[in-house]
Amino acid sequence: MGMVRFVPDEGLWLKGNLHAHSTLSDGNLTPDRVIAAYEERGYDFFALTDHDYYARYAPREKMILIPGFELAGYMGSKRVHLNVFEKGPVSRFAQGQRFSIQDEEETRAFIEEYQDEYLFMLNHPDWSLLEYRDIEAYDQFFALEVMNWGTEYYDGIGEGSYFWETGLRYGRRWGAIATDDNHNGYTDEPGWPFGNTGNDSFGAWIMVKAKVRTRQAIIAALEAGHYYASMGPEIHSFTVEDGWAEVHCSPVSRIIFSGENRNLRRRLGENLTHFRAPLRGNKEHVKVRIIDEKGKTAYSNPIYLKDV
Numbered sequence: 395m396g397m398v399r400f401v402p403d404e405g406l407w408l409k410g411n412l413h414a415h416s417t418l419s420d421g422n423l424t425p426d427r428v429i430a431a432y433e434e435r436g437y438d439f440f441a442l443t444d445h446d447y448y449a450r451y452a453p454r455e456k457m458i459l460i461p462g463f464e465l466a467g468y469m470g471s472k473r474v475h476l477n478v479f480e481k482g483p484v485s486r487f488a489q490g491q492r493f494s495i496q497d498e499e500e501t502r503a504f505i506e507e508y509q510d511e512y513l514f515m516l517n518h519p520d521w522s523l524l525e526y527r528d529i530e531a532y533d534q535f536f537a538l539e540v541m542n543w544g545t546e547y548y549d550g551i552g553e554g555s556y557f558w559e560t561g562l563r564y565g566r567r568w569g570a571i572a573t574d575d576n577h578n579g580y581t582d583e584p585g586w587p588f589g590n591t592g593n594d595s596f597g598a599w600i601m602v603k604a605k606v607r608t609r610q611a612i613i614a615a616l617e618a619g620h621y622y623a624s625m626g627p628e629i630h631s632f633t634v635e636d637g638w639a640e641v642h643c644s645p646v647s648r649i650i651f652s653g654e655n656r657n658l659r660r661r662l663g664e665n666l667t668h669f670r671a672p673l674r675g676n677k678e679h680v681k682v683r684i685i686d687e688k689g690k691t692a693y694s695n696p697i698y699l700k701d702v
């Protein structure tokens with residue numbers, strides 16, 4: 395027993411986007427330009443995840459680069475997109491290697507072959523029209539996209555929390571990731587690439603609590619679930635102790651604790667930065683969602699009560 399924290403006390407918060415495209419697939423900015431833009435914006439880490447294309451990029455002064463790609467595969471009756479992140483330091487793929495998965499058998503074989511050295515994330519489940527049964531045979535996802543900003547901004551279909559909640563109820567310990575999935579299109583608009591109406595960068599990200607500022611520490615934090623997803627608000631701490639949940643955050647207008655059977659507790663108001671409440675029937679987990687006055691949301695990963 396005692397207090398359980400959603401991330402460790404020690405370490406540093408690092409901001410990152412784990413889903414982005416460049417001219418090497420269907421994005422509109424060169425790898426260099428898109429990486430530099432996120433670096434200038436203050437992001438600490440970044441994964442350029444072009445479609446079915448593996449590449450490592452030269453180390454940057456500030457930004458930590460995580461090699462990865464977006465793999466198109468098949469699960470159930472559906473086409474799926476999985477982001478694949480290299481744990482490192484050794485790569486199993488050649489620079490510029492392309493992939494072309496033809497069916498579900500190849501998808502399963504790929505995952506089984508590489509699951510020890512790579513992390514697999516389930517991308518934009520709603521945009522992919524997925525139902526839980528399509529993917530229930532796979533237990534390799536460390537996380538899914540609870541917010542895929544590009545598809546949310548353009549088409550209102552990037553929010554994956556229904557899918558996430560379903561997986562949690564089935565016992566999947568998926569983390570919740572928010573990404574941009576930016577393609578930087580609408581190239582003919584004034585202000586392009588980042589000042590135009592169609593800008594799909596800088597809308598959603600994760601904050602990782604890493605021991606140190608290295609790729610290895612970020613990967614370890616991803617595997618341990620030590621991060622939260624956000625479109626703006628900040629979760630400073632989230633703890634469970636003696637049947638009570640408590641959160642400290644940046645100013646928001648709604649704070650909601652939930653669990654596997656809803657088990658809701660909420661606080662509504664202006665400039666709320668703190669909420670403490672007794673758990674309500676939570677057996678498996680408790681998590682917190684905070685929403686600011688513009689509707690921007692942050693999602694914590696669950697605290698699993700069996701681990702408390």
Ligand SMILES: [Zn+2]
Nearest residue numbers: 464475517518
């Ligand atoms: Zn995709």
Ligand SMILES: [Zn+2]
Nearest residue numbers: 413415464575
């Ligand atoms: Zn994508």
